[in-house]
Amino acid sequence: MTKIVLAIHRPTIVAISGSSNKTFIRDEIRKILEEKGKTVRANPKNFNTEIGLPLAILNIKSGYNSYRAWLPIIFQAFFAIFQKNFPEYLVLELGVSQKGDMKHLLSIVRPKISIISEINQRYVESFSGMDNLFLEYQYLARCTRKDSGALILNYDNARVRKLSKKTHARVEFFGKTNASGIFQIKRIEKEEKGQKFWLKHNNKIQEFFMPSFGEHNVYASVAGKVFENVI
Amino acid sequence: MFERTKDLRLSVIKQMELRASKFPDVISLAQGVPSFDTPSGIKRRVELALRNGVVSKYSLSPGLSELRELIEVKLAEDNMFYDFEKEIIVTAGSIEGITATLLAITNSGDEIIIPEPTYTSYREVIILCGCTPVFVGLNEEKDWSFELEKFEKAITPKTKAIFYCNPNNPTGTIYSKEQLLGLAELAKKHNLFLISDEVYKDFTFARKEKIFSLAEIPEIRKRVIRLFSFSKSYAMTGYRVGYLHSDESIVAEILKVHDCLVTCAPVISQYAAMGALEMAEKDVIFFNGEYLKRRDLVCARLDKLKHIFSYVKPESAYYVFPKIIKKDFDFGSLDAPESFSFRFAFWLLEKAQVAVVPGVAFGPSGEDHIRISFGRTEHDINRAFDRMEKIFK
Numbered sequence: 362m363t364k365i366v367l368a369i370h371r372p373t374i375v376a377i378s379g380s381s382n383k384t385f386i387r388d389e390i391r392k393i394l395e396e397k398g399k400t401v402r403a404n405p406k407n408f409n410t411e412i413g414l415p416l417a418i419l420n421i422k423s424g425y426n427s428y429r430a431w432l433p434i435i436f437q438a439f440f441a442i443f444q445k446n447f448p449e450y451l452v453l454e455l456g457v458s459q460k461g462d463m464k465h466l467l468s469i470v471r472p473k474i475s476i477i478s479e480i481n482q483r484y485v486e487s488f489s490g491m492d493n494l495f496l497e498y499q500y501l502a503r504c505t506r507k508d509s510g511a512l513i514l515n516y517d518n519a520r521v522r523k524l525s526k527k528t529h530a531r532v533e534f535f536g537k538t539n540a541s542g543i544f545q546i547k548r549i550e551k552e553e554k555g556q557k558f559w560l561k562h563n564n565k566i567q568e569f570f571m572p573s574f575g576e577h578n579v580y581a582s583v584a585g586k587v588f589e590n591v592i
Numbered sequence: 593m594f595e596r597t598k599d600l601r602l603s604v605i606k607q608m609e610l611r612a613s614k615f616p617d618v619i620s621l622a623q624g625v626p627s628f629d630t631p632s633g634i635k636r637r638v639e640l641a642l643r644n645g646v647v648s649k650y651s652l653s654p655g656l657s658e659l660r661e662l663i664e665v666k667l668a669e670d671n672m673f674y675d676f677e678k679e680i681i682v683t684a685g686s687i688e689g690i691t692a693t694l695l696a697i698t699n700s701g702d703e704i705i706i707p708e709p710t711y712t713s714y715r716e717v718i719i720l721c722g723c724t725p726v727f728v729g730l731n732e733e734k735d736w737s738f739e740l741e742k743f744e745k746a747i748t749p750k751t752k753a754i755f756y757c758n759p760n761n762p763t764g765t766i767y768s769k770e771q772l773l774g775l776a777e778l779a780k781k782h783n784l785f786l787i788s789d790e791v792y793k794d795f796t797f798a799r800k801e802k803i804f805s806l807a808e809i810p811e812i813r814k815r816v817i818r819l820f821s822f823s824k825s826y827a828m829t830g831y832r833v834g835y836l837h838s839d840e841s842i843v844a845e846i847l848k849v850h851d852c853l854v855t856c857a858p859v860i861s862q863y864a865a866m867g868a869l870e871m872a873e874k875d876v877i878f879f880n881g882e883y884l885k886r887r888d889l890v891c892a893r894l895d896k897l898k899h900i901f902s903y904v905k906p907e908s909a910y911y912v913f914p915k916i917i918k919k920d921f922d923f924g925s926l927d928a929p930e931s932f933s934f935r936f937a938f939w940l941l942e943k944a945q946v947a948v949v950p951g952v953a954f955g956p957s958g959e960d961h962i963r964i965s966f967g968r969t970e971h972d973i974n975r976a977f978d979r980m981e982k983i984f985k
């Protein structure tokens with residue numbers, strides 16, 4: 362069902378993946394696209410499991426919710442095919458918690474742009490080690506469209522960096538590491554009302570301010586700036 | 593012996609419950625527990641976590657990162673910006689958060705100001721921490737709002753914090769933004785912490801605007817510690833899960849105490865909390881609608897007892913705190929403590945088998961009142977009031 366809907370409407374798919382920071386990046390990307398006047402649909406909250414993804418695409422609330430049963434959802438799904446205002450962009454968090462998850466998710470969607478921020482121990486419990494987890498993300502890197510597609514990666518994380526070797530798509534990096542060609546976060550300063558950071562790219566340094574706190578928000582914001590640059 | 597515990601009391605509410613349980617056909621409007629079961633979406637999230645085998649081990653002390661991320665996002669929607677890595681702790685119910693906070697920020701001998709009537713356990717935790725609760729009465733004539741001059745008068749060199757509950761239990765009232773900003777000025781002037789317990793903030797009935805929180809103001813984030821609980825909003829009192837947030841400089845200290853007390857909040861309940869944030873928005877709206885109906889029902893029934901009670905209409909939570917205006921009851925020979933509200937509550941229990949909480953339990957200004965909880969079903973509320981009407985004829 363979901364596949365038919367996608368085949369008819371052909372939205373541009375932006376995938377956000379990695380062990381953490383997906384939600385913040387998703388919100389950033391959505392905001393950027395909306396500011397550009399694009400129509401966007403993002404998956405709700407953190408609900409990005411197997412059932413969550415098809416439902417997000419079809420814009421249907423989950424049957425997990427106690428006041429809705431599954432049957433009406435199936436009917437809704439049927440009508441989703443005829444949705445008039447299907448969005449131009451789908452921004453989706455692709456979470457993996459078990460081996461094969463990515464393969465399953467990518468059998469439903471084919472991302473044009475993929476953003477991966479972290480690969481770390483967080484979900485490793487259900488994997489027999491980091492290498493297996495890496496394979497999931499490698500699959501995403503490989504499946505990201507090569508024609509005008511892009512892979513946006515966090516340079517600071519060695520595993521994420523390695524993904525650049527596994528793709529045919531264009532690659533852009535961001536991070537704190539001093540490496541040439543990347544979108545480099547030079548400095549972060551906490552202030553009373555938020556945080557300031559300085560971003561260097563092509564020998565140009567720009568200053569930014571945000572009302573939220575924490576390094577992950579700076580990374581999300583920078584991932585957004587790279588995305589803006591790519592599209 | 594028992595220096596630390598000798599002045600502590602077991603909650604009056606639980607005492608009332610215990611006493612009430614001896615009557616065969618009692619209707620309890622005493623305990624502040626939602627009548628609903630936990631939404632099924634949350635339960636299924638827990639089942640999924642159980643099946644995936646991810647609940648058997650401790651989480652990080654401040655809680656699962658995924659959950660704290662969700663909390664950060666939720667807070668940002670409400671104009672509060674806190675870093676999930678360093679500024680948010682998932683607690684074992686808000687009461688553990690309250691205890692950890694007070695242990696972290698006080699020295700024994702400090703004074704903590706609490707506007708009252710308010711939640712009974714504040715006094716106990718403050719005493720447990722070796723501190724002194726200083727009660728400042730709210731103004732019932734002005735819908736239980738606070739009078740800043742009274743706070744200013746109560747401040748001494750030993751005052752460490754002002755600890756309030758918004759929306760307030762037992763009055764069901766909400767402090768206005770202006771009032772809270774006044775409190776913030778006071779805290780700045782006297783270098784005090786502000787502890788804001790907002791466990792009822794999701795129940796605001798028909799009110800459109802959100803409840804303002806001082807945690808929205810970045811300039812005072814180093815003073816404000818805000819607490820929330822999943823207990824009430826999502827009918828999850830048994831799960832024991834909530835959270836607190838503040839500036840990292842404070843949270844780092846609270847975290848040390850939290851680690852001593854519980855290591856981490858129950859992991860299975862943390863998954864339930866994720867379920868709550870991910871997919872129970874509709875359930876909260878539904879609960880809110882039900883509580884609105886019950887609020888209106890309780891008020892309508894109280895209006896028929898105008899010769900006995902007067903009350904301020906609650907705008908939030910699921911409590912009403914009527915004042916007992918008739919004083920000449922014949923209580924007979926009750927073995928109740930020397931307080932009118934206690935004797936009234938005991939008498940009501942015996943005569944009508946309806947359990948309520950004596951107002952004095954919530955602080956000295958609560959005397960002459962009772963707290964009625966409308967967490968119970970409309971059926972129970974009606975039956976309880978039918979009985980009361982009979983004895984007040």
Ligand SMILES: Cc1ncc(COP(=O)(O)O)c(C=O)c1O
Pocket residue numbers: 624684685686687688711757761789791820821822823829832833834
């Ligand atoms: C105002 C207030 N704060 C905190 C609590 C404690 O709730 P919990 O520990 O379940 O989060 C209660 C419970 O009745 C309450 O009324």
